[in-house]
Amino acid sequence: MLRKIYLLIPIAAIIFFLAINLSPIRSAIYAIIVAVIIGMIQPGPNRLTIRGLFEALENGARSAIGVAIACTAAGIIVGVILLTGIGLKVANGLVDLAGGNVFLTLVMTMVASLILGMWEPLLRPIMSSHPPSLHPLSFI
Structure with a gap:
């Protein structure tokens, strides 16, 4: 040991x-x-070895592609939500709809998060299986 x-x-x-x-x-x-x-x-x-070092660097770069795509998509989504102000509007709407009940607001936020997050598992394979020139995030 x-x-x-x-x-x-x-x-x-x-x-x-x-x-x-x-x-x-x-x-x-x-x-x-x-x-x-x-x-x-x-x-x-x-x-x-030097060859092993370059193979490790190559494998690391290939493994990082999926993470980079997911982070890019999340960054774009967060940026759009912050710049448009829709995040505060949705949050205020949920609180108003729940009538100030904290538990009901929590449950409604959970449901909204599930609905808004459903597309993400579908987007990742589509974006990682096509060449970068074919998807809309290729400019990044």
Whole structure:
């Protein structure tokens, strides 16, 4: 169990970098560099090679595409709701419709959230299966 204790070095590095008042982003970058160096000098068959590093970067980029699409869609939706002011109108309408009853407002908000969120599981596969030039978020 203690044979792989060296894998905790990047965690100690990020704590150290934060403790010496580096920014969180710079601390994370330095800790990633430390992790790569530890991976390249570790003994055994799991040693990180340059080819393995590029494969890991490629796999990470491919995995991040789905998350980026979901975050982009959510950001656009939140921006539209904030800029149009429809969020406050819907919230005020729900409170007025419930007559000030907090529990009824909670239940109605739950139902409204379910209805408004139903399209999201359908949108993600459609947007991730088509080339970026075919969907409306390709400009981002």
